[in-house]
Amino acid sequence: MPHSLSWGARSIFKNRYEFKVRICYLVGEGRDLNFWTDPWHPDGPVDSQTSIGTMLSNIPRNVSVHDIRSDSDWKEVLNSGPYGELTQIVHSGLFTKELPSYPLVPWYSSLWFPGHLPRHCPVVWQAIQSRLSTKDRLFFLGSQRDSTCSLCRSEPETHHHLFLACSYSSWVWRFILLRFGYRRKPNNGLQKEEEWLRKTFKGKGQIARAIRIAFSATVSHLWKERNRRVFEEKSTHKQQTLKDILDIIKFKTLYLKLQDIPSEKNIRISNILGLPCFSKEKSSRHCTWDPPPEDMAKLNSDASLANDQGSIGGLIRGSTSNIMVMFSWNKAPETISELELEAILEGVKLARSMDIRKLWIETDSMNALQIITGKCNCPWRKKVTLKLLQDLLTSFEMWKVSHQWREANQPADYLSKHDCPLKGIKILPTTA
Template identity: 40%
Template sequence: MASKHVCFIVGSQSPLQFWTDPSHPNGPLSAQSSITTSFIPQKASIAEAKFQGGWDLIQVLPHLQELKQIINSGLFTKAANSNPIWKPESDGNFRLRSAWNTVRSPNPKPPWVSSVWFAGHTPKFSITAWQALQDKLSTRDNLHFLGPNHDRSCLLCNSVSESVNHIFFNCSYSAWIWQVILRRISERRKQKKSLSDEENWIRSKFKKKGQTYTLVRTLLTASIYLLWQERNSRLFQKKKTHKRFLLSRIISATRSRILALKLEDEDSEENQRISNSFNLPLFSKATDPKFCHWEPLAAYEIKLNPDASLASDTASIGGLLRDHLDWRPSPRPQGYNPISLLC
């Protein structure tokens, strides 16, 4: 399959054989009975046929047009060796991405991609969410082929038929968990009718990348993963977890992930409120320095600015001193940013 995407830059001392080299898609030229000529010796290399005799002989042999077309598609150089080139890439270098694109049929990305495969996602959470959004989880509703006597009741609430849209989040067990999470992100509403609707709401409401963007998506994928784990635990191990404990596990897993990422976000009221509800620090994005007015100091007085650092993960102190003659900036270490002397 890949051979049709590879060709050789043939050098003047290339050992590749003109008639017996197997790189042609249909096999060696010698095996193709329609292509024969006595002008090129049987043991001639491609380099000998090209650089010594040229391709002029093909011009006068109309019955070798197929051979001419095959040969003219190659690339030749005066270099000594032969080098393979990867035709899908303009520079001839092989790349796994272009190889993958040559053997697959690309399809447009589904809209929920940004809610599942976002930067900083947790792989095991995202894989389960990816399956759920495509309705590929082995819910009892999807296992109808087991027969009409197969129990289809939900393992979380033991009531209606178990399906993806029921488990996430219309089951009484999961609906309570999701309602608490929605209240924590300052959203008071009923759960949507389907998982796709919930994902679409998150994608539409939280568009700007940052800590809150990643937080709400991690909450969604973690909820899907841990609810599915709880469902399987009840089915295979006969173990049940109270919904309050499962909620605690979802929030704990989400907090651990966000704290590890240390993402920045705008210092808006909404972002601050959501971060506080999950007991998370909000790392504000650096903004342009603001200059403020300093009241005149009396002689020998000192004013310190303890919040002078422009970085979110460091701290520094800037200060101004005044002696009895004039204003003078306080001594500072080498490399100290003088702008931090201004609040």
């Protein structure tokens, strides 16, 4: 190891063997991996496994993984004994080494989100899991004599007390919540507070992002203030800590892309925090539905997906804007683009059954339009649906498909959200 390396580089270089065994290797055919020394096996290099290495001592030291396999299988020397299950052989015949997967924690979105502060994440990550070296843990290990909280000087310092149960930390967090319009006393611990925060402030808007920044900044500043009092014997008044956290919220969210719908509450909170309130407003669009030419019918369809339930709907109208038929069906929950294709298919089936010869299809789904016209790939689950639709369209004398804005597709949108029975309904207009 070169002596000119920095302390950080030397520490990394020193632990290179621990890093090496945790690297995921794609072995492939194994031509570039040494059978003995490379960690292609889940248990590490074969050379480090004494009992197995002795059993296979007749294999040369310079042999590769590829040299001991034939026709996507192990040679006879490895098919017996405890080394019979070296690793998993996948269908392609390639050898792979897989790392274990771990479940996703529910609080990840409160730490890692667009615009988060990376320097706060390690502290918050440890605090939520109660892994910080608080005085109660140090007292238990015998390295700390005084277990009194450094912030309030009245109760023992534990994770539950330090983060939002202490009078100092509770005052700071309550005043931050008041700025966001919530009067709440945090007395259930950091994990419960994060869970309430995650359920209350959803989405990617300005306010939700600002409160996540406030949460991580509060935890980080409280821990920083605790360490300042322990190691430097200096203290900061809680009002100054509150001001520092509010400044971070202000400057961090100042230039973020805002997506909130402008509302009285959001404007009030933005004014209190000193944030610019220039949320994206919905622009008005003027559009109308035009009837089809004579001897032609127009199909408008739409789809809806809500509460794990999919539904489709639509209607066919003539050249005088007369309604020829309406339909509404419940469908199995799929993606909205797949449901849009199903809605168009059902409408085309009805048009064919009514002996309509010329059909104009309008949809507010640009994705469905591009799939039908071949400008983008169809999902594999809907290949059959697309083939049926294409076969039906060839039976018409004339057909075309075009895009329509959602504002002009309101009747189909209503029918797609209509509370219909599972088998669906088809409504034919009454004749005079």
